[in-house]
Amino acid sequence: MAEIILDHACVEFSIYNARSRSLRNDLMKRVGGHLGGSPKDDRVVVHALRDINLHLQAGTRLALVGHNGAGKSTMLRLLSGVYEPSAGRAVITGKVSSLLDLSMGMDVEQTGRDNIILRAVFLGMTFTQAKALVPEIAEFSELGPYLDLPMRTYSSGMAMRLGFGVSTAIQPDILLMDEMISVGDVRFAAKAKARLQKLMEQARIWSSPRTISETLREYCDRAVWLQEGRIVADGPLEDILARAHAPD
């Protein structure tokens, strides 16, 4: 069963060597960080998420809204298990696919073919399952002979196609995305969008902070509004969007 429970979860980042007084003061003012222990301590602690309580069950289509720096990306990383809460609990049940960093686990010195396997294993497949994926990803990514060259010879679009192909080949229970990913020319982008939509329809829990608004309305029914790392509202998408975008 797919389910995510965040129970009074907090995420903090320590920034070391923040010696400059103006930098420290500015950071504290902007992000609510506090100075570390002793007066000689040149550490600033940024509270990226504070006291988050959230329960996502199968069927949840969640949008995260909030200004820059509100904590949306940190929340996705917490939901995917990349970050552990510094306080509180995060209980994640189900297979999570995170389209946040498409090339994580890949090695630019290896060929595209080998990197399909590396990335798939990184995402939780066995070596045998990963090997079986290669023909389908090779066809989807349309890299032709480049597939047998080291990835450092690829353009950024080519690397993106490969990473996107592998990341979307795995059927997740929980799908987390940062934004609608652009993967090349118009024809390929249409093909990629169709693949992504299939994945979004099949995932049991789906969450993203940055999608084009039509997609947000098409796919999400619930929204969480974040401000300075706290949830200030959680409810039906249209209500939250109206509140979040209302003039002060």
Ligand SMILES: Nc1ncnc2c1ncn2[C@@H]1O[C@H](COP(=O)(O)OP(=O)(O)OP(=O)(O)O)[C@@H](O)[C@H]1O
């Ligand atoms: N690795 C990190 N080290 C230190 N501080 C961080 C780190 N990652 C995020 N932060 C801080 O945590 C806070 C929340 O950042 P986050 O990236 O989650 O915001 P966001 O809502 O996704 O912003 P944006 O819309 O601009 O991408 C910000 O103050 C940011 O500076």
